[in-house]
Every structure is written in C-alpha cells, then in structure tokens.
Amino acid sequence: MHKLNRKFYRKSALDLSKDLLGKYLVLNKNNKKFISKIVEVEAYMGEDDKASHTYKNRRTKRTETMFKDAGHAYVYLIYGIYNCLNVVSGGKNIPQGVLLRGVQPINELDTISLNRFGKMYNELTKKQIKNLTNGPGKLTQALGITRDINGYDLTGDVIYICEGEKEQFEIIESKRIGINYAEEAKDFLWRFYIDDSDYVSRR
DNA sequence: CTCATGATTCGCT
DNA sequence: GCGAATCATGAGA
Numbered sequence: 001m002h003k004l005n006r007k008f009y010r011k012s013a014l015d016l017s018k019d020l021l022g023k024y025l026v027l028n029k030n031n032k033k034f035i036s037k038i039v040e041v042e043a044y045m046g047e048d049d050k051a052s053h054t055y056k057n058r059r060t061k062r063t064e065t066m067f068k069d070a071g072h073a074y075v076y077l078i079y080g081i082y083n084c085l086n087v088v089s090g091g092k093n094i095p096q097g098v099l100l101r102g103v104q105p106i107n108e109l110d111t112i113s114l115n116r117f118g119k120m121y122n123e124l125t126k127k128q129i130k131n132l133t134n135g136p137g138k139l140t141q142a143l144g145i146t147r148d149i150n151g152y153d154l155t156g157d158v159i160y161i162c163e164g165e166k167e168q169f170e171i172i173e174s175k176r177i178g179i180n181y182a183e184e185a186k187d188f189l190w191r192f193y194i195d196d197s198d199y200v201s202r203r
Numbered sequence: 204c205t206c207a208t209g210a211t212t213c214g215c216t
Numbered sequence: 217g218c219g220a221a222t223c224a225t226g227a228g229a
Contacts, residue, residue, distance in 0.1 A: 042210070051210070062225060080223030082211050099210055137211050178210055201211095205229080216218080 001026070001162040006155055009071035009089055013043040013096035016070075016089040017192050018171060020098055022164040024106070027143055028157060032108055034143050036133065037164065040102030040193035040200045042176045044086070046095040051182035054095035065151045066095035073159055075140070075150040082137030083146050087154065087161070101136045101177075101191070104199045112142040135201040170195040177202060 001024065009016060020038050027034040044052040046066070053076070054066045065074040066088055074086040074097050090096035105112050109121040116138065117128050124132075133139040140146070145159075154160050173189040180186055193200045 044210070053210080058226090060226065076210085077224055079209055079211050079221080081221065084210060086210085097210095101210085131212095135211070141212095176210070181209085206227090208225090209223105211221105213220090214218105215220105 003155070004071075004161050004163065006069070006071050009087065009154065010091050011070075011089060013045050013089045013098050014190065016087065016096075017041040017043040017098045017190070020087065020100075020161070021171060021192060021194055022167065022169060024162040024164055025100070025103060025159075026162055027145065027159045029144055032111060034108050034112070035106040036103035036139070036143070037106060038100060038102075038161075039104055039197035040100075040134075040191070042099040042101055042192075043190040044097045044099060045190075046090065046097075049182075049188075050185040051176060051179040051188075052095075052097075054097075057095065059095075063095065066097055067093050068151065070094075071154045073149055073152045073154060075145060075147045077147060078137070083140040084136045085140050085145050099136055100139060102193065102197070102199045102201050103133045103139050104197060105133050105142065115144055116142050130198060132199075134199045138201075169197075 025036050046054045047057050053063050069092040070089045072088040085100045086097040113121040133142045174191045176191045
C-alpha cells in the first residue's frame with residue numbers, strides 16, 4: 001500500500017475528488033488499522049462556492065483547518081450529532097475540500113458493525129450491511145472518526161490515503177446533497193461516485 | 204449574550 | 217415524503 005504524498009492533494013477540489021475515488025482510506029485507531037475504499041465524494045470549492053464553509057474565504061475557528069496546506073483532515077460536527085470527514089485540497093490558504101460521503105469497508109468488519117449497530121457483522125441484516133458506511137455521518141461513526149483528529153496531516157501515520165488497485169470503474173457526476181441553501185451552486189454536478197458500488201449514499 | 208440553523212440520519216407514514 | 221434529534225457554530229446585538 002503506497003501512501004499518497006502532499007503533491008497528490010495540491011489540486012482543485014474538483015480534480016482531487018475524482019482522483020480520490022477508488023483510493024484506500026487508512027485509519028490507525030485503538031491499535032487497529034481500518035482500511036476502506038472511497039466510493040463517493042463531493043467537491044467544495046471554497047471562496048466562490050456558496051455551499052462551502054469557506055465561501056468568500058470565511059475564516060473562523062472551525063474553518064481554520066481548511067486554510068492549511070492540502071492533505072489535512074477537516075472534521076466537523078453537523079446537526080449536533082454527526083461528524084463529517086473532508087480532505088483539504090487546494091493549497092495553503094486556498095480553502096477547498098473534498099467531503100467523503102461513502103466508503104466500502106475492507107477489514108475490521110466486526111468493529112465497524114459494533115460501532116454502527118452494536119452487534120457483530122455476521123448478525124447484521126442485509127439492510128444494515130448496506131447501511132454500514134454509505135453516508136458521510138455513517139462512515140465516520142463506523143470508523144470512529146471524531147473531531148479529535150481535525151487538522152491531522154494525511155501524510156502522517158494516524159490517518160492517510162493509499163493508492164488503489166488498478167481497476168476500471170465508471171464515475172457518475174450528480175448534484176451535491178443537502179445544500180439547498182446554496183442558490184445556483186446547489187445544481188452544480190460536484191458529487192462523484194463509482195457507478196457499481198454498493199456503498200453509495202443515494203442514486 | 205441570544206438565536207437560527209446545518210456538507211445528516213433514522214423511523215414512521 | 218416528512219419530521220425529530222441535538223448542539224457547535226456563526227452572526228448579530
């Protein structure tokens with residue numbers, strides 16, 4: 001597994017989002033190594049994107065992470081309940097990011113199942129299996145990702161992303177979800193997912 | 204300090 | 217399809 005370097009992340013969120021599909025997210029936590037494949041993402045383009053936390057370069061305590069160099073983890077709390085994980089892109093003081101919306105879990109399936117439903121993987125219903133990690137709040141709950149890793153460097157050893165297998169897949173472009181407040185930006189086709197994946201949040 | 208709200212999910216209809 | 221859960225955040229007084 002080859003860890004992606006800083007240069008990989010230093011591009012626009014639109015470019016990075018598509019490049020992240022099929023890559024492997026790795027999280028080291030509680031002496032476990034969680035590996036999952038990224039299958040659904042959304043691009044948030046910062047300064048000019050009305051849906052972005054950093055629209056007009058809005059710089060606050062929360063969004064400070066987005067202004068770091070590309071290749072950091074931006075984790076924030078949404079609706080008072082769920083954590084969302086983003087990959088900071090662009091570059092230093094270019095606050096763009098990619099929201100991870102869906103991953104396919106590869107290992108530690110029992111731990112993930114316990115985190116989501118309080119029981120082992122082989123006890124899950126088909127519906128529960130499908131709902132393990134097919135959403136931004138679901139995947140963070142499954143992997144145990146919270147704001148305590150906000151700002152972590154993705155070129156470090158706690159959380160990082162690796163090159164995927166050489167495989168062919170079709171990328172679907174669609175409207176981003178949950179941003180109806182964003183006026184014309186709500187219709188931009190800035191959500192991308194792997195067509196045949198079982199872990200896409202919505203079709 | 205107050206207050207409105209959200210890059211969601213879940214359960215119910 | 218709809219509404220509730222639940223609280224940090226950001227804006228404004």
